[in-house]
Amino acid sequence: MSPDDYAIAVDDLGVRYNLRFTRKSTVRGSFASLLQRRKPERFWALRHVSVRVNQGESLAVIGPNGAGKSTFLQVLAGIMRPTEGTVDVRGQVSGLLGLGVGFDTELSGVENILLGGAFLGLDGPRIRELLPEIIDFADLGQFIDAPLKTYSSGMRARLGFSIATAVDPDILLLDEVLATGDASFRAKSKARVIELVRSAKAVVLVTHDMDWVREYCNRAMLIEKGKVVMQGSPDEVTKLHLARTREAIARRKEELKAKGLDLAIRPKKRRDRIKPPAAPPAQPGAAT
Amino acid sequence: MSQGPAAVPLRHASDGDSPLTLLRQGISDILSRRRLVRYLVQADMKKRGSDTILGNVWWILDPLLQMTVYVIFVSVIARRPAPDYPLFIFAAILPWKWYSAVINDATNAVVNKDKLIRQIAFPKLVLPVSTATAGVVGFAWGMIPLGLLMLFFLDRVDPTMLIWIPLIAVVQYAFTLASAILVSAANVFFRDLGNAIGHGLRLWWFLSPGLYSLQAVREIAVAQDFAIIGTLAGFNPFAVLFEAYRAVIYGGADGVSPPHPPDVVSLLILLTASLVLLAVAVVLFKRVEPEFAKVL
Numbered sequence A: 001m002s003p004d005d006y007a008i009a010v011d012d013l014g015v016r017y018n019l020r021f022t023r024k025s026t027v028r029g030s031f032a033s034l035l036q037r038r039k040p041e042r043f044w045a046l047r048h049v050s051v052r053v054n055q056g057e058s059l060a061v062i063g064p065n066g067a068g069k070s071t072f073l074q075v076l077a078g079i080m081r082p083t084e085g086t087v088d089v090r091g092q093v094s095g096l097l098g099l100g101v102g103f104d105t106e107l108s109g110v111e112n113i114l115l116g117g118a119f120l121g122l123d124g125p126r127i128r129e130l131l132p133e134i135i136d137f138a139d140l141g142q143f144i145d146a147p148l149k150t151y152s153s154g155m156r157a158r159l160g161f162s163i164a165t166a167v168d169p170d171i172l173l174l175d176e177v178l179a180t181g182d183a184s185f186r187a188k189s190k191a192r193v194i195e196l197v198r199s200a201k202a203v204v205l206v207t208h209d210m211d212w213v214r215e216y217c218n219r220a221m222l223i224e225k226g227k228v229v230m231q232g233s234p235d236e237v238t239k240l241h242l243a244r245t246r247e248a249i250a251r252r253k254e255e256l257k258a259k260g261l262d263l264a265i266r267p268k269k270r271r272d273r274i275k276p277p278a279a280p281p282a283q284p285g286a287a288t
Numbered sequence B: 001m002s003q004g005p006a007a008v009p010l011r012h013a014s015d016g017d018s019p020l021t022l023l024r025q026g027i028s029d030i031l032s033r034r035r036l037v038r039y040l041v042q043a044d045m046k047k048r049g050s051d052t053i054l055g056n057v058w059w060i061l062d063p064l065l066q067m068t069v070y071v072i073f074v075s076v077i078a079r080r081p082a083p084d085y086p087l088f089i090f091a092a093i094l095p096w097k098w099y100s101a102v103i104n105d106a107t108n109a110v111v112n113k114d115k116l117i118r119q120i121a122f123p124k125l126v127l128p129v130s131t132a133t134a135g136v137v138g139f140a141w142g143m144i145p146l147g148l149l150m151l152f153f154l155d156r157v158d159p160t161m162l163i164w165i166p167l168i169a170v171v172q173y174a175f176t177l178a179s180a181i182l183v184s185a186a187n188v189f190f191r192d193l194g195n196a197i198g199h200g201l202r203l204w205w206f207l208s209p210g211l212y213s214l215q216a217v218r219e220i221a222v223a224q225d226f227a228i229i230g231t232l233a234g235f236n237p238f239a240v241l242f243e244a245y246r247a248v249i250y251g252g253a254d255g256v257s258p259p260h261p262p263d264v265v266s267l268l269i270l271l272t273a274s275l276v277l278l279a280v281a282v283v284l285f286k287r288v289e290p291e292f293a294k295v296l
Helices: A027-035 A069-077 A109-120 A124-138 A141-145 A153-164 A183-199 A210-216 A234-258 A263-274 B019-032 B034-050 B057-077 B085-107 B111-119 B126-141 B143-151 B159-189 B193-207 B214-223 B227-233 B237-249 B264-295
Strands: A006-018 A042-054 A058-062 A084-089 A093-097 A171-175 A202-206 A219-224 A227-232
Touching: A006 A069, A006 A202, A006 B264, A042 A069, A042 A202, A042 A219, A042 A227, A058 A069, A058 A210, A058 A234, A069 A084, A069 A093, A069 A171, A069 A202, A109 A124, A109 A141, A109 A153, A109 B034, A124 A153, A153 A183, A171 A183, A183 A202, A210 A234, A219 A234, A227 A234, B019 B034, B019 B126, B019 B264, B034 B126, B057 B085, B057 B126, B057 B143, B085 B126, B085 B143, B085 B159, B085 B193, B085 B237, B111 B159, B111 B264, B126 B143, B126 B159, B159 B193, B159 B237, B159 B264, B214 B227, B214 B237, B237 B264
Parallel strands: A058 A202, A058 A219, A093 A171, A171 A202
Antiparallel strands: A006 A042, A006 A084, A219 A227
């Protein structure tokens, strides 16, 4: 494959959050920090990430929570702009980045499909063409004409999934979408995702399901704290990830133990509570 | 997510886009997503109509009730309001309701869509634009109570003058749109703006010649040796708009002269200023838009 035949090229990508404007920033708070000449707090969600996804490849992005995996997908989807580096995405992108959203809870299922399609940038005739298929796949029965606010969270997820997967994109981005709805819908959606993965020119997915990674991806990338730890074959990368996860758990246990909160002690404590309080655990070291 | 047939260099990572480029992008954002704006406006209408028992009837009742409150209030305090006072203030209440409702809604137009913004790439400009546009529909509904009210003042009304209303409304739409875009973006970064805006709007309403005429302000200002205040009051966009609506609906501020065409020169000046403000608002909005997903 020639080096120019890529679908996604990410070069030295960095995304920086400015914590000065956080969720609860207010005029008052901004003045206060201005007066105190506080340095704007900055935080790199991703730094020095370079990766290339060729046509026909399926890349898995794995890593612990808060590693920057979702930020990476948001950048690829064009939701977030890189602070540094360049991102070149060739082709029509479609992403399933979180599915719990309805577009408008006051509107009915059908109206949400139309509105959702408009948000996704599909033109009118195309949405009307896809409409029956989406309704059929969501399989919500009478509820399709009821306002979204009457839906359960599982039903919303089903509708969201059906809308988001209705179009066949060139480049598919998936973020933890493999566990949606009840068992039967989960099986159905998994089949749909596999179908999309097969037909898309390139796939980037974020998941904690290592079996999925090994089975359906031909490349994997491990991110921790915004930095790429390893890129390579799914087998090697998942192996490293699992090893590091075990390490992290062990480290965490040590830390807790140092604070006297050893996880392993917990069941014993419970047994202690059943005992009459007359015998307090006088020798903490003796338990281990 | 799916972004149409994406142009080859999809990313626009440069911070140095010129204002003109941003303006052009903003305009094409709206033109290419006309249907999305339409759906959002329809959704807004539906919500307002279906949430209350009386539904759309509130669109008609609300300005009338508001007018009644002010008529009672001013009759008690001033005791000598302008003749045919209900029509006098109704000409100002209708456009003000449009503006204040839009600004209140625009405050949360972007913030309320935080989940969507973090999940789908779409031009965020459609949000304040649809809010401002939904306001037009509300204003159009206001023509019904206006018509009803006019039945009580038939000797004063001149129906041929009413064709000016859409033209004045165009000027107001430009100003409202610019304000909505600015407010919706600012509230993303300063979440307590909503509190300030409520009070700011109320103050603005009482400082604008809605319950009284601009002429009255000028006379008082001159009498008190503060002629400058009378001049400043004329720079208020709503002084221009209220006077224009009042001229075509009610007539001269003296309460004697019949409805007449508005002051076209000041309307054109306001239109020009509003379009400049609109361009500035679009550029500023586009400039901060990429930060929304990070901040929300």
